[in-house]
Amino acid sequence: MRGARCFGVLLLAQALIAAAPAPLSPGMLAPSFARSDLSGHRVDLKAYRGKLVLLDFWASWCAPCIVEIPRLIALQKRYGGVQVIGVSMDDSIAPVQKVTRRFAFNYPVLLGDADFGNLYGGVYGLPVRFLIAPDGRILRIWKGELPPGTLDHAVRAALGRLNR
């Protein structure tokens, strides 16, 4: 009985100590990052200022993420003013490379981790996507599987607004 009570107190203390990352919302500045992609090239978010950025958190084991990859590749091909950046939340690089070999990726993929997830407000489930404006502010956040065409429509609308 006493042991169980101690366990409860321990859980509560652990929960209080754990610092939750600040959630992100549209209008906020997208947190900056600079990391090497799978090919060893440096990917710095700041370098894409002036472009619309679509940041895609995914993993090789996530079926709804894999479904979206050909659409992201098509989107990157279709719109010159857009840069897609993939952040894989896989535990290791090998399964990510397997996916990037299967699909002909035309955008950089970084290997994410818990720090990266926390930087973006906590990526606790996949997929998660951020649409970032040319000035670095977050325009949209999507969590979970999306109906086909959602990202394309949002990107087209954002580019239309920017070109007005």
Place this chain on the structure above:
Amino acid sequence: MGAVRFAMIALFAAFFAVPLAATARAEGAADAAIPQDARIEPAAFVDQLRGTNPPATILQVGSSVLYAEAHIPGSQYAGPTGKEDGIKNLASHVDGLPRDKPIVIYCGCCPWTRCPNIGAAYKHLLSMGFTHVKALYLPNNFGDDWVNKGYPVARGN
């Protein structure tokens, strides 16, 4: 010419059909593998955690990156059970336990019906002879159904 065209179509179909079939296998795998009475709702599980009789063994059977971001306090990482190495990891965590020990597994890496881990973990524990296995029912993911509800969370490895 016809044979070449047929071979190209077959190759194309194989290239796309295999991954799609794998996706289809993952879809609904949790629903098929885990009966309703073996599921536990988050609110009920939180009550157990806060109560005087917390479950002895809680296992996260998904991704270690997501575990490091946030997990249920007191839970151990024992995945990813959608892969063979993960099943071995799970087995090593529970091998010495009495088979009637209550075990709660959870994942929440992606929606329940799309999760590659939770159904596989449940089936494997049953195949090892465990008789008191429950799966935490997280319909969307661990973020929506646990963290954002304000339930207790620990971070790090």
